[in-house]
Amino acid sequence: xxxxxxxxxxxxxxxxxxxxxxxxxxxxxxxxxxxxxxxxxxxxxxxxxxxxxxxxxxxxxxxxxxxxxxxxxxxxxxxxxxxxxxxxxxxxxxxxxxxxxxxxxxxxxxxxxxxxxxxxxxxxxxxxxxxxxxxxxxxxxxxxxxxxxxxxxxxxxxxxxxxxxxxxxxxxxxxxxxxxxxxxxxxxxxxxxxxxxxxxxxxxxxxxxxxxxxxxxxxxxxxxxxxxxxxxxxxxxxxxxxxxxxxxxxxxxxxxxxxxxxxxxxxxxxx
Amino acid sequence: xxxxxxxxxxxxxxxxxxxxxxxxxxxxxxxxxxxxxxxxxxxxxxxxxxxxxxxxxxxxxxxxxxxxxxxxxxxxxxxxxxxxxxxxxxxxxxxxxxxxxxxxxxxxxxxxxxxxxxxxxxxxxxxxxxxxxxxxxxxxxxxxxxxxxxxxxxxxxxxxxxxxxxxxxxxxxxxxxxxxxxxxxxxxxxxxx
Numbered sequence: 001x002x003x004x005x006x007x008x009x010x011x012x013x014x015x016x017x018x019x020x021x022x023x024x025x026x027x028x029x030x031x032x033x034x035x036x037x038x039x040x041x042x043x044x045x046x047x048x049x050x051x052x053x054x055x056x057x058x059x060x061x062x063x064x065x066x067x068x069x070x071x072x073x074x075x076x077x078x079x080x081x082x083x084x085x086x087x088x089x090x091x092x093x094x095x096x097x098x099x100x101x102x103x104x105x106x107x108x109x110x111x112x113x114x115x116x117x118x119x120x121x122x123x124x125x126x127x128x129x130x131x132x133x134x135x136x137x138x139x140x141x142x143x144x145x146x147x148x149x150x151x152x153x154x155x156x157x158x159x160x161x162x163x164x165x166x167x168x169x170x171x172x173x174x175x176x177x178x179x180x181x182x183x184x185x186x187x188x189x190x191x192x193x194x195x196x197x198x199x200x201x202x203x204x205x206x207x208x209x210x211x212x213x214x215x216x217x218x219x220x221x222x223x224x225x226x227x228x229x230x231x232x233x234x235x236x237x238x239x240x241x242x243x244x245x246x247x248x249x250x251x252x253x254x255x256x257x258x259x260x261x262x263x264x265x266x267x268x269x270x271x
Numbered sequence: 272x273x274x275x276x277x278x279x280x281x282x283x284x285x286x287x288x289x290x291x292x293x294x295x296x297x298x299x300x301x302x303x304x305x306x307x308x309x310x311x312x313x314x315x316x317x318x319x320x321x322x323x324x325x326x327x328x329x330x331x332x333x334x335x336x337x338x339x340x341x342x343x344x345x346x347x348x349x350x351x352x353x354x355x356x357x358x359x360x361x362x363x364x365x366x367x368x369x370x371x372x373x374x375x376x377x378x379x380x381x382x383x384x385x386x387x388x389x390x391x392x393x394x395x396x397x398x399x400x401x402x403x404x405x406x407x408x409x410x411x412x413x414x415x416x417x418x419x420x421x422x423x424x425x426x427x428x429x430x431x432x433x434x435x436x437x438x439x440x441x442x443x444x445x446x447x448x449x450x451x452x453x454x455x456x457x458x459x460x461x462x463x464x
Binding site: 009018021025027029 | 331334336339340341344346347351352355358359362363365366367436
């Protein structure tokens with residue numbers, strides 16, 4: 001008898017609760033814009049915040065409300081932009097994926113270091129201490145604050161310089177913010193010709209501290225037929241919109257401070 | 272009478288703190304306390320849910336389970352009712368008060384399975400509290416939970432800045448901090464009125 005009553009009571013409670021749930025579910029249904037969930041599906045879901053919104057959910061809502069461009073996700077790049085554009089019914093403007101690039105090549109072998117920094121192995125602490133890690137005042141410290149913040153594990157410190165794995169990099173830009181030296185920038189993925197130096201000093205001073213630093217000689221500018229590389233404040237800068245990646249600047253650079261597309265590397269070995 | 276009610280709140284919030292003395296709801300206590308903001312949101316959500324749940328559970332026990340002699344089924348019934356209740360409250364808030372819903376965010380459904388909620392409901396029955404006493408005891412317990420998690424979150428925010436020995440980093444130092452907090456809260460056991 002007890003078993004019967006128990007079963008009955010639990011069943012009745014279960015029914016009442018279930019009915020209550022169904023009723024509230026129907027009564028308090030909130031309509032979500034279909035496009036919003038569709039856009040959210042397409043977004044990568046890293047919640048990295050590189051778009052400037054608080055995660056992918058907020059980004060999806062902003063796109064649907066028209067507060068963000070359809071190609072606003074730097075991680076997803078062109079494929080995601082295209083999909084979102086088709087959901088939103090607009091044309092996607094071509095957006096190229098960007099990857100992080102460390103503008104320093106000063107590994108332990110090519111630099112002259114007499115650093116006196118002793119302390120926490122962290123770039124920000126090192127900069128705050130005011131002591132020297134590298135003789136070059138602009139160069140990579142090699143403690144890897146960028147590697148620590150990278151959500152994709154795409155940055156590695158080798159031989160005192162941070163390297164970005166371009167395949168793993170999603171272009172979220174967290175490392176750009178983390179680097180106290182401001183060495184990291186986001187460059188279009190297809191552009192492989194970049195100046196791997198951030199030293200604005202005059203030539204002799206650069207040569208004193210590093211064997212691969214930009215001395216601002218301007219040879220690259222004279223080589224370039226596309227007006228894509230200029231020396232500004234003692235440092236060569238590539239204008240990525242104009243660059244056709246011929247690699248002529250890199251081949252002539254006396255300091256070998258300019259990177260080359262992989263095919264051109266072979267050529268340089270030959271030269 | 273009033274003196275007694277005040278005593279229930281203080282006793283459930285501080286002296287018998289749900290996390291630090293009864294060791295209920297440890298999972299969210301350790302899991303969510305990484306960030307101060309998240310901890311505070313969870314705390315508010317817990318206050319909200321436990322207060323309602325202990326009231327409903329008390330009514331259910333007094334008017335359904337006890338008269339029918341189904342005392343032994345209280346655990347299952349409470350689980351059922353609390354889970355559904357939280358869902359209903361969530362849906363209600365989503366429609367009627369998006370601001371609160373946004374503030375509580377993901378924490379509402381998370382609390383459905385929090386053992387502290389069930390623990391309070393069962394303790395209330397065990398102590399023979401009536402409806403008002405149950406609601407107050409639930410509220411006090413939840414305030415105690417919020418207090419504990421916010422304190423731990425602030426301790427953790429300071430720990431993060433420290434250069435700890437490698438074996439202590441992460442979970443170990445959090446468990447040690449929580450244990451020290453627990454010992455500190457045991458000191459309230461000597462309070463008398």
